[in-house]
Amino acid sequence: MSTQHASGHHLNVSLGDGLWDALHVLADRTGESVSHIVRRSLADTLDLDHHTIYQVSTSGALVQGVYQGCVRVADIKRHGDFGLGTFDGLDGEGIMLDGTCWQARSDGSVRVAPEEALAPFWATTFFAADRTATLPSVASWEDLTAQLDALRRSDNLFCAIRVEGTFERIHYRVACKSAHGTDLVTATSHQAEFSQQGIRGSLVGFWTPSYARTINVPGYHLHLLSADHQHGGHILDLEAKELTVQLHMDNHVHLALPETPAFLEADLKGDPAEALSRAESKHS
Numbered sequence: 001m002s003t004q005h006a007s008g009h010h011l012n013v014s015l016g017d018g019l020w021d022a023l024h025v026l027a028d029r030t031g032e033s034v035s036h037i038v039r040r041s042l043a044d045t046l047d048l049d050h051h052t053i054y055q056v057s058t059s060g061a062l063v064q065g066v067y068q069g070c071v072r073v074a075d076i077k078r079h080g081d082f083g084l085g086t087f088d089g090l091d092g093e094g095i096m097l098d099g100t101c102w103q104a105r106s107d108g109s110v111r112v113a114p115e116e117a118l119a120p121f122w123a124t125t126f127f128a129a130d131r132t133a134t135l136p137s138v139a140s141w142e143d144l145t146a147q148l149d150a151l152r153r154s155d156n157l158f159c160a161i162r163v164e165g166t167f168e169r170i171h172y173r174v175a176c177k178s179a180h181g182t183d184l185v186t187a188t189s190h191q192a193e194f195s196q197q198g199i200r201g202s203l204v205g206f207w208t209p210s211y212a213r214t215i216n217v218p219g220y221h222l223h224l225l226s227a228d229h230q231h232g233g234h235i236l237d238l239e240a241k242e243l244t245v246q247l248h249m250d251n252h253v254h255l256a257l258p259e260t261p262a263f264l265e266a267d268l269k270g271d272p273a274e275a276l277s278r279a280e281s282k283h284s
Contacts, residue, residue: 033130052252053158053206054079056122060214061263062086063272063279065181069118070258073101079254080124082160084205084223088118090187091177093233095204095225096124097162102225104232106176106192110225120258123206123216125160129246138240145220148207151247156209158250161222163203165243171195172224172233180262188279194233201226203235213273215255217280234280 015023027034056071069088076083081099086092093104094113103113133151138144144163152159172194178187205222212218222235257263 053250054254060268060272063184063275064266066262073117074115082127083124085122089177095223106174110232131247135243141237159207160248162246166200167240169239171237174233184279
């Protein structure tokens with residue numbers, strides 16, 4: 001018998017004492033929760049990606065202006081139902097939530113991304129919450145990240161994050177379409193910025209460990225999708241009274257590298273952290 005909840009389906013099964021004891025022995029030895037072990041074992045049996053981030057290209061390539069789309073939205077959706085990214089030519093912000101991929105554009109509009117749309121950078125996973133918590137009050141972006149820090153169990157694991165609620169104030173940006181080869185700092189210097197009040201929606205994104213900063217944006221990277229699907233973008237600041245947070249820890253990363261001329265010829269030896277920090281910040 002199963003029941004469906006906001007965080008997914010709950011399956012009620014009966015286990016013998018031997019299997020139950022073995023689960024707890026493994027949980028004690030590995031530090032994993034019993035529910036995590038069961039979900040991972042079931043996913044392995046069904047040959048599904050589980051607690052795996054599938055990522056297209058790298059943050060270092062994005063910093064260098066490698067914006068040529070190399071994978072279709074339809075193909076990304078084979079590897080996850082949750083995530084974020086951008087589109088060919090840095091044409092807006094991408095949000096994937098509950099299996100639907102959305103494109104937030106610099107004119108403020110949001111649309112369902114076409115299946116044939118191409119992405120130069122994307123991270124996705126099959127989201128299943130390992131932990132759920134309520135934040136009674138959030139005063140700012142810095143306050144949100146500090147509270148999320150207290151919920152994550154390690155700085156060395158990737159973490160998918162879903163935050164839901166009504167935002168009293170939220171400030172976000174959308175990248176404007178740019179020429180291939182324009183570095184990210186320059187491209188985002190003319191980003192479109194928006195502010196909304198009293199808007200209900202979801203924040204979708206990831207925590208990336210600092211050691212992986214050449215692969216993805218280090219720290220927190222979250223995109224907004226409003227509940228009415230009218231607003232979306234990269235989060236810069238926010239304020240809220242009560243938010244529900246779901247965390248999904250990822251301990252596998254599948255990195256799909258482009259073979260486009262721009263990627264093959266890009267100089268990716270440097271540390272992109274400073275450029276990413278500048279590009280991810282508010283400019284107005």
